[in-house]
Amino acid sequence: MKLYYSTTSPYSRKVLILCHELEIADMVELIQVNPFQDSSSLREVNPLSKVPTFVLDNGEPLYDSSVIAEYLQRLVNKPTLSLVDFVSQQRLHALADGIMDAAFSLVMEHRRPQEQRSPSWQQRWEGAISRSITEFEQKYIDHAQQWHIGSIAIACALDYLTFRIPENDWKQQYPKTKTWFQDQITKSIMIKTDPRL
Ligand SMILES: N[C@@H](CCC(=O)N[C@@H](CS)C(=O)NCC(=O)O)C(=O)O
Numbered sequence: 001m002k003l004y005y006s007t008t009s010p011y012s013r014k015v016l017i018l019c020h021e022l023e024i025a026d027m028v029e030l031i032q033v034n035p036f037q038d039s040s041s042l043r044e045v046n047p048l049s050k051v052p053t054f055v056l057d058n059g060e061p062l063y064d065s066s067v068i069a070e071y072l073q074r075l076v077n078k079p080t081l082s083l084v085d086f087v088s089q090q091r092l093h094a095l096a097d098g099i100m101d102a103a104f105s106l107v108m109e110h111r112r113p114q115e116q117r118s119p120s121w122q123q124r125w126e127g128a129i130s131r132s133i134t135e136f137e138q139k140y141i142d143h144a145q146q147w148h149i150g151s152i153a154i155a156c157a158l159d160y161l162t163f164r165i166p167e168n169d170w171k172q173q174y175p176k177t178k179t180w181f182q183d184q185i186t187k188s189i190m191i192k193t194d195p196r197l
Contacts, residue, residue, distance in 0.1 A: 002029045002055040003068075004042050008195040009035075010100045010160035011065035012052040017152050018069055020189050022076045066097060069149050088143040092150025095132050095140070099157040102128040107164045126168075129161065133170050137177045144180065147187070155184040163195055 003019070005012035019025045033042050039049045045061040046053040054062040054071070062068050081089065102125040109117050109125075136144075136154060144151035158181050161168055171178040184190060 001027055001057055002031055004031045004033050004045065004051050004053040004055070006032065006034055006051045007193075007197075008163075009051050010104075010156040010195075011097070013160075013193045013195065014096075014149075014153050014156045015052045015054070015065050015068050015072070016193050017156070017189050018072055018149060020192075021147065021152070022072055022078070024072065024076060066093060069093070073149070088140070089148050089150040092136075092140055092143055093153045095136060096150070096153030096157040099129055099132050099154075100160060102126075102132075103157070103161050103165060129168070130170070130173070133158075133174050133177055137174045141176055141180055147184075151184070155181065155190060159185060159190070160195070 003012075003015060005016060007013075016025075016030075019028050031041075033039065033051060035042055035049055035051050042051070042053060043049045045055055046063050048063065050063065052063070052065050052068060054068045056062065062071055106122060106125045106129075109122055144154055158170070158177070161170060171181075
């Protein structure tokens with residue numbers, strides 16, 4: 001199996017961490033690509049030219065990250081979750097992916113010349129990020145006490161925000177989330193996959 005990934009992609013990091021947690025990292029060949037530069041090999045396996053892209057041993061490609069995550073968990077026959085746990089993990093996963101989507105859009109927008117940027121879209125993405133962290137802090141933080149796909153995704157999303165949009169002051173606004181995050185960020189796999197390294 002192969003994983004096309006980039007070190008700075010939070011979606012890739014989520015999949016890398018999951019491979020590690022499921023103890024299948026040794027079975028996965030890592031292919032580092034920059035989807036914005038050397039993307040021809042990536043395009044051959046994913047018409048969307050995005051990372052992460054996963055390729056099965058029979059050559060079949062899989063995307064996007066949430067589909068890859070679901071596949072990996074089924075691959076290792078992870079014991080079936082109760083419906084309540086499934087909902088709470090997948091809700092967190094989707095909330096995290098939404099934070100990544102909004103933060104990634106902001107990062108891309110900041111790379112455009114000032115006069116081409118859209119203040120209203122930026123406001124919309126910033127609003128999505130702050131409402132999602134509020135929701136996490138007020139309603140779902142207790143669902144993230146175990147390390148599973150939902151909590152992995154939230155940790156990757158928050159670290160991406162910290163790394164790429166340091167001016168966002170979420171740590172001041174959300175003290176409980178900050179404390180939770182500080183516990184996750186010291187995990188060895190979070191350190192090993194730090195996009196700054
Ligand atoms: N929904 C996708 C998002 C993946 C994504 O947007 N990846 C970015 C890197 S962080 C990418 O490859 N972008 C290339 C592009 O947009 O052309 C997933 O969960 O896998």
